[in-house]
Amino acid sequence: MRSIEYKAEPESADALPAPQQVRVGIVGYGTVGRATAEILTSHAEEIRQRTGGVSVFVTRVARRTPRPGEVGVHGIAVTDDWRKVATADDVDVVVEAIGGTTVAGEVIRTSLLHGKAVVTANKALIALHGEELFALARAKNLPLGIEATVAGGVPVIRAISEALAADRIQSVYGIVNGTCNYILTQMERHGIEFAHALEQAQAAGYAEADSSLDIDGLDARDKIAILARIAFGHPVNAADIPVSGIRNITATDFHYAHRLNSTIRLVASAERTPQGVHIAVQPWLEPRGSMLAKAEGANNAIFIAGEKVGTQMLYGRVAGGNATGTAVLSDVLQIARQRKLGHAGASMLSGFSSSHPLPITGRPNPLSWFLRLTVRDHPGILARSAEVIAREESNIDSVVQEPHMPKDGLSFVITLEPTLEATAQRAVAIINRFEFMKAPVLLLPMISSVEEHV
Amino acid sequence: MRSIEYKAEPESADALPAPQQVRVGIVGYGTVGRATAEILTSHAEEIRQRTGGVSVFVTRVARRTPRPGEVGVHGIAVTDDWRKVATADDVDVVVEAIGGTTVAGEVIRTSLLHGKAVVTANKALIALHGEELFALARAKNLPLGIEATVAGGVPVIRAISEALAADRIQSVYGIVNGTCNYILTQMERHGIEFAHALEQAQAAGYAEADSSLDIDGLDARDKIAILARIAFGHPVNAADIPVSGIRNITATDFHYAHRLNSTIRLVASAERTPQGVHIAVQPWLEPRGSMLAKAEGANNAIFIAGEKVGTQMLYGRVAGGNATGTAVLSDVLQIARQRKLGHAGASMLSGFSSSHPLPITGRPNPLSWFLRLTVRDHPGILARSAEVIAREESNIDSVVQEPHMPKDGLSFVITLEPTLEATAQRAVAIINRFEFMKAPVLLLPMISSVEEHV
Numbered sequence: 090m091r092s093i094e095y096k097a098e099p100e101s102a103d104a105l106p107a108p109q110q111v112r113v114g115i116v117g118y119g120t121v122g123r124a125t126a127e128i129l130t131s132h133a134e135e136i137r138q139r140t141g142g143v144s145v146f147v148t149r150v151a152r153r154t155p156r157p158g159e160v161g162v163h164g165i166a167v168t169d170d171w172r173k174v175a176t177a178d179d180v181d182v183v184v185e186a187i188g189g190t191t192v193a194g195e196v197i198r199t200s201l202l203h204g205k206a207v208v209t210a211n212k213a214l215i216a217l218h219g220e221e222l223f224a225l226a227r228a229k230n231l232p233l234g235i236e237a238t239v240a241g242g243v244p245v246i247r248a249i250s251e252a253l254a255a256d257r258i259q260s261v262y263g264i265v266n267g268t269c270n271y272i273l274t275q276m277e278r279h280g281i282e283f284a285h286a287l288e289q290a291q292a293a294g295y296a297e298a299d300s301s302l303d304i305d306g307l308d309a310r311d312k313i314a315i316l317a318r319i320a321f322g323h324p325v326n327a328a329d330i331p332v333s334g335i336r337n338i339t340a341t342d343f344h345y346a347h348r349l350n351s352t353i354r355l356v357a358s359a360e361r362t363p364q365g366v367h368i369a370v371q372p373w374l375e376p377r378g379s380m381l382a383k384a385e386g387a388n389n390a391i392f393i394a395g396e397k398v399g400t401q402m403l404y405g406r407v408a409g410g411n412a413t414g415t416a417v418l419s420d421v422l423q424i425a426r427q428r429k430l431g432h433a434g435a436s437m438l439s440g441f442s443s444s445h446p447l448p449i450t451g452r453p454n455p456l457s458w459f460l461r462l463t464v465r466d467h468p469g470i471l472a473r474s475a476e477v478i479a480r481e482e483s484n485i486d487s488v489v490q491e492p493h494m495p496k497d498g499l500s501f502v503i504t505l506e507p508t509l510e511a512t513a514q515r516a517v518a519i520i521n522r523f524e525f526m527k528a529p530v531l532l533l534p535m536i537s538s539v540e541e542h543v
Numbered sequence: 544m545r546s547i548e549y550k551a552e553p554e555s556a557d558a559l560p561a562p563q564q565v566r567v568g569i570v571g572y573g574t575v576g577r578a579t580a581e582i583l584t585s586h587a588e589e590i591r592q593r594t595g596g597v598s599v600f601v602t603r604v605a606r607r608t609p610r611p612g613e614v615g616v617h618g619i620a621v622t623d624d625w626r627k628v629a630t631a632d633d634v635d636v637v638v639e640a641i642g643g644t645t646v647a648g649e650v651i652r653t654s655l656l657h658g659k660a661v662v663t664a665n666k667a668l669i670a671l672h673g674e675e676l677f678a679l680a681r682a683k684n685l686p687l688g689i690e691a692t693v694a695g696g697v698p699v700i701r702a703i704s705e706a707l708a709a710d711r712i713q714s715v716y717g718i719v720n721g722t723c724n725y726i727l728t729q730m731e732r733h734g735i736e737f738a739h740a741l742e743q744a745q746a747a748g749y750a751e752a753d754s755s756l757d758i759d760g761l762d763a764r765d766k767i768a769i770l771a772r773i774a775f776g777h778p779v780n781a782a783d784i785p786v787s788g789i790r791n792i793t794a795t796d797f798h799y800a801h802r803l804n805s806t807i808r809l810v811a812s813a814e815r816t817p818q819g820v821h822i823a824v825q826p827w828l829e830p831r832g833s834m835l836a837k838a839e840g841a842n843n844a845i846f847i848a849g850e851k852v853g854t855q856m857l858y859g860r861v862a863g864g865n866a867t868g869t870a871v872l873s874d875v876l877q878i879a880r881q882r883k884l885g886h887a888g889a890s891m892l893s894g895f896s897s898s899h900p901l902p903i904t905g906r907p908n909p910l911s912w913f914l915r916l917t918v919r920d921h922p923g924i925l926a927r928s929a930e931v932i933a934r935e936e937s938n939i940d941s942v943v944q945e946p947h948m949p950k951d952g953l954s955f956v957i958t959l960e961p962t963l964e965a966t967a968q969r970a971v972a973i974i975n976r977f978e979f980m981k982a983p984v985l986l987l988p989m990i991s992s993v994e995e996h997v
Contacts, residue, residue, distance in 0.1 A: 128709055128851055138776050139708040236706065242852035244698075244706030252690065252698030254593040255582055255872030322592050380858065383837055397582055398696035398869040401859030404834070411851040418709030430881075 110144040111425040114180035114205070116171045116196050117187030118152035118161060121210055121237075124410030125184055125417045126150065126162040136422060143425045149174040153187065175200040181428070182421055185209040190217050197222055201229050208420040210237035210413050213302075216311035216327040219318065232427070234420025239312045240265060240389040241407030242415040248403060249319045249393060256395035258320040262358035265312040267387035267407045268303035269335050269355040271295040273372075274385045277352050282340045295387045305334035306370040309357040317359035317368055320393070323447040325359075325368060330449065333371040337531055342461055345502040346374055348489050349459070352382045353533070365448035374459045374535040380404075381536075455507035457486065457535040460517065462503065466496040467525035474503065474520050481516045483508040498527055504535065564598040565879040568634035568659070570625045570650050571641030572606035572615060575664055575691075578864030579638055579871045580604065580616040590876060597879045599872075603628040607641065629653040635882070636875055639663040644671050651676055655683050662874040664691035664867050667756075670765035670781040673772065686881070688874025693766045694719060694843040695861030696869040702857060703773045703847060710849035712774040716812035719766040721841035721861045722757035723789050723809040725749040727826075728839045731806050736794050749841045759788035760824040763811040771813035771822055774847070777901040779813075779822060784903065787825040791985055796915055799956045800828055802943050803913070806836045807987070819902035828913045828989040834858075835990075909961035911940065911989040914971065916957065920950040921979035928957065928974050935970045937962040952981055958989065 113129065115122045126147050129136065136145050150161035151171040159167040168174070175183055175196055183200035185207060187193050193214050200207050207226070209215065215222070215238050226233035236246045249258065264270050268290060275286040287304065290296035302308045314327035335355050346353050356373040359366055375382040380402055384390035389407045394400040406412065464470050471488065478485055483505050490501035505513060517530045567583065569576045580601045583590065590599050604615035605625040613621040622628070629637055629650055637654035639661060641647050647668050654661050661680070663669065669676070669692050680687035690700045703712065718724050722744055729740040741758065744750035756762045768781035789809050800807050810827040813820055829836040834856055838844035843861045848854040860866065918924050925942065932939055937959050944955035959967060971984045 124851075132709055132711055132851075135711050135776075136709055139704070242707070242710075242849070243855055244702050247701060247706050248698050250593070251877060252701050252873045253696070253869065254876045255586055255590055256696075256869050257586055257589050322589075378837075380834075380837060383832075383834060395696070395869065397578075397586075397865040399860040399866060401697055401857065403855065403857055405855030406853040412853060415707065415710050415849065415852040419706045422708045423705060427884075 108428045109142060110146070111421070111428060112148040112179050112181045113145060113184060113421060114149040114151075114174035114177060114182070115147060115161070115184045115186060116151045116174050117185065117193075118150050118155075118167060119186065120410035121413045121417065122150070122152070122184065122186035123161075124414030125186065125421075128411065128414050128418055129421075130162045136418075140422055140425045141429055143429050145421060145425050148179045149177050171196050172199060175205065176203045180205055182206040182208060182424055184417055184421065185211060186417070187211075188213070190214045194218055194222070197233070198225060201225050201231050201233070204229065204231065206232045206234075206424045208234035208237070208417050208424070210417055212238040212308070212311040212315060216314040219315065220324050232420075232424050234417075234424065235315065236420050237413050237416035238315055240391055240403070240405070240416075241267075241409075241412035243389055243391065243403050243405040243407060243412075244416070244419065245316065245391045245393070245403050246319060247419070248401070249316065253393060253395050253398060253401075256397045258361075258393060258395050260358065260360040260394045261313070261316045261320045261391065262356055262360070263391040263402070264354055264381065264384050264389050265316075265357045265391060266303055266306075266309045266355060267389060268296045268300060269306075269309070270384065270389070271387045272304070273335060273338070273353055273355065276338065276340060276343050280340055280343065283336060283338055304336055306332040306355065306357075307334075309355060309370045313357035313359050313368055313370060316357075316391075317366055317447075320359065321361065321366055321447060323366075323445055325366060325447055325449060330368045330370065332369070335372055337528075338372055339500075341500045342531060344491070345459075345461065345489055345500075349374065349487075349502075349504065349535075351376050351535070354381050354384070356381070360453070362450045362453040365450045367452045368449055369452070372533050374533050376536055379536065452510040452534075455509050457507055458505040458513045459531075459533040459535045460503045460505065460513075460520075461500055461531040461533075462520065462526065463498060463500045463528045464525045465527055466499055470523075470525055471501075473523060477519045478503070478505065478516050481508075481512050483512050483516060510534075562882045563596060564600070565875070565882060566602040566633050566635045567599060567638060567875060568603040568605075568628035568631060568636070569601060569615070569638045569640060570605045570628050571639065571647075572604050572609075572621060573640065574864035575867045575871065576604070576606070576638065576640035577615075578868030579640065579875075582865065582868050582872055583875075584616045590872075594876055594879045595883055597883050599875060599879050602633045603631050625650050626653060629659065630657045634659055636660040636662060636878055638871055638875065639665060640871070641665075642667070644668045648672055648676070651687070652679060655679050655685055655687070658683065658685065660686045660688075660878045662688035662691070662871050662878070664871055666692040666762070666765040666769060670768040673769065674778050686874075686878050688871075688878065689769065690874050691867050691870035692769055694845055694857070694859070694870075695721075695863075695866035697843055697845065697857050697859040697861060697866075698870070698873065699770065699845045699847070699857050700773060701873070702855070703770065707847060707849050707852055707855075710851045712815075712847060712849050714812065714814040714848045715767070715770045715774045715845065716810055716814070717845040717856070718808055718835065718838050718843050719770075719811045719845060720757055720760075720763045720809060721843060722750045722754060723760075723763070724838065724843070725841045726758070727789060727792070727807055727809065730792065730794060730797050734794055734797065737790060737792055758790055760786040760809065760811075761788075763809060763824045767811035767813050767822055767824060770811075770845075771820055771901075774813065775815065775820055775901060777820075777899055779820060779901055779903060784822045784824065786823070789826055791982075792826055793954075795954045796985065798945070799915065799943055799954075800913075803828065803941075803956075803958065803989075805830050805989070808835050808838070810835070814907070816904045816907040819904045821906045822903055823906070826987050828987050830990060833990065906964040906988075909963050911961055912959040912967045913985075913987040913989050914957045914959065914967075914974075915954055915985040915987075916974065916980065917952060917954045917982045918979045919981055920953055924977075924979055925955075927977060931973045932957070932959065932970050935962075935966050937966050937970060964988075
């Protein structure tokens with residue numbers, strides 16, 4: 090290795106003084122807020138090194154209902170008044186970690202209006218009010234960091250917005266909800282029903298008592314809305330995204346999936362189409378050898394397909410405050426580095442550049458489909474179903490039925506050759522009206538070979 | 544969605560004017576240089592959007608031996624004099640894409656000394672002279688971007704240096720050489736020998752005519768040296784890293800790996816140890832269900848294990864100029880965004896913060912081991928080998944030998960229960976001296992269950 094010494098050039102006269110400290114105020118002191126504070130304390134030395142010498146430390150903490158006399162890190166008294174954090178002179182960056190879409194929005198607005206940089210892990214809020222909050226951040230020339238809104242510590246937002254900045258992104262898809270993936274993995278491994286797997290997830294701390302936001306796909310919807318916005322540069326209205334959760338997936342479905350050398354995963358996907366973007370959250374049949382199928386337990390696996398760069402995957406465990414706290418801090422430290430460079434207010438993280446929404450369109454390409462029918466035993470079920478499918482000019486690829494099923498709740502599966510989603514849905518709508526149907530058809534898109542993904 | 548309009552605040556009087564253009568000079572106009580120029584042209588609109596309105600375009604191109612009258616993008620005449628790019632007034636960022644460790648170093652030094660930001664894909668140069676070049680960049684207060692040195696378009700350097708900035712990284716490991724992974728995948732799939740798989744890789748464009756840097760592990764060594772430096776904040780001397788390539792891997796090894804429900808991958812790894820860091824490049828036996836085993840073909844799969852964030856994986860195809868060009872441009876665009884914020888010279892990318900090298904230590908933990916012995920038929924081979932292993936107080940876990948092997952080149956495998964590497968190596972050194980050995984023992988670390996990784 091050469092050893093040449095270079096002398097630093099004198100700084101130019103108009104350079105701003107580089108701040109050597111960044112003071113963090115935390116609003117919400119539950120799992121994420123506390124983990125954020127604790128990592129800042131325990132990893133102070135690494136952080137100083139990574140920011141080129143900036144000290145980043147907590148000066149204020151608020152939570153809705155502090156215990157009497159509660160103190161945070163550094164012995165800071167915990168207040169119940171978030172305004173004392175959002176407006177404090179000794180706070181440079183506010184970390185919003187209370188969740189919800191009402192008070193949290195006020196915290197962010199107030200903080201920005203008082204000249205604070207803001208970092209949030211609140212996907213519901215950003216999916217709902219992202220445009221408005223980013224507009225405010227831009228107007229105030231302040232950063233608003235959202236890395237922690239998707240996939241915990243897995244840096245997917247940075248990958249899209251910075252690393253792949255030069256590419257035209259074609260699609261973003263994958264597993265973005267660890268709770269659902271844990272439940273589906275348990276069903277797959279142990280042959281158990283959904284309700285039982287949900288209980289296990291709750292017992293293991295991977296699902297909350299009220300887990301409907303997770304299992305009905307709404308959490309995944311908010312996340313894919315954010316990813317699509319960053320990938321495609323335009324807002325999408327999360328409420329317009331079609332969503333199916335995993336409540337209707339049964340042990341029998343996993344059994345049939347296994348027969349088809351596949352498994353089931355809840356996939357959130359966003360794909361450029363000629364007229365806009367196709368976005369959906371729904372369970373998919375995935376071939377067992379694929380990377381998506383390999384993503385087991387409370388992990389996330391997010392694929393980013395760029396025109397030039399090809400397809401990449403980011404994969405990791407996302408549960409727990411430490412992963413999210415690390416993501417929050419990645420934004421805080423980026424702000425710290427910017428401030429060191431003299432940019433108290435610069436806005437590299439204000440990612441949403443257009444306010445013109447992208448229309449959500451149908452799925453552009455034909456796909457194979459998995460139809461699970463649950464019926465009362467009755468003559469001619471297969472013939473009548475097949476006739477409907479033929480009338481829609483769709484082709485049956487296979488019919489799978491286990492022997493010895495109960496007569497009053499017989500499940501069998503029809504798979505279709507590649508067909509447009511609208512066609513498959515029309516056939517399903519007709520079949521659903523048949524008198525022998527015990528429950529609506531479960532219609533899942535199928536990836537039939539690993540090569541269709543990466 | 545709310546619709547609130549916020550008025551932009553007037554910029555403060557001392558704010559620098561935000562440059563609306565960044566002029567790129569490209570030195571080296573082979574696959575990577577050309578792809579970089581072409582993506583800048585074809586994706587100009589996306590790039591303007593992602594940088595908040597900065598035009599990024601090529602103004603100068605140099606290559607060693609331009610064809611007579613050769614022009615680059617925008618009809619720019621290609622010069623054979625790189626100094627005309629590195630010193631040009633109309634260049635803000637120099638992209639070094641010539642490779643090698645001599646002229647390339649001069650290009651970077653000259654560019655920095657003339658006030659240009661620099662972006663390079665040159666892992667050999669950064670592994671060898673990174674400290675010195677980053678010292679120069681810091682002294683000149685200029686960015687030096689190296690995202691493209693590792694894993695093509697997969698943003699692993701950014702993931703470590705920014706996204707996981709708040710965490711203490713414990714280890715970085717994985718597949719960082721697509722050529723080797725393509726060859727190993729072909730051997731695994733088709734049961735062919737190394738030489739045959741290498742020919743296929745060359746025919747498919749995944750290996751160069753002289754591919755020794757790849758197959759002997761030197762390319763992987765340079766990459767893990769860079770990753771370790773960024774992950775642990777200290778330089779490591781690449782020349783000190785123990786390296787074994789894949790030349791000695793045979794079809795028989797894959798056969799035995801398969802018997803052990805495993806496959807073989809070339810793994811580069813760096814792990815914190817109490818005294819420093821353990822770094823190595825060598826083939827590993829990987830259980831077939833693991834994510835590393837699933838990484839097939841010309842892909843990279845890099846795992847980052849952080850104390851708080853847990854283990855993450857970044858995965859993607861890395862071959863070809865477009866992937867590397869995208870990575871080069873991710874740095875160019877970060878520089879463009881900084882310039883827009885008024886930082887012509889700011890140095891967020893100058894990643895190496897310490898010049899105090901970390902000692903490279905032995906592998907800290909016991910591992911299982913795979914020993915393949917190739918012998919001439921002879922009485923007592925197994926007894927004598929087993930005796931050596933027992934004398935080293937290591938335990939044999941299994942012995943696998945196929946029937947009907949040729950008497951003059953019989954291969955069999957011994958696997959060891961978890962043992963320190965030094966112990967396994969001592970046993971191997973003694974066995975290698977036995978008169979019946981036809982070739983030195985192939986000693987590979989084994990991961991025996993998927994859970995040992997992610």
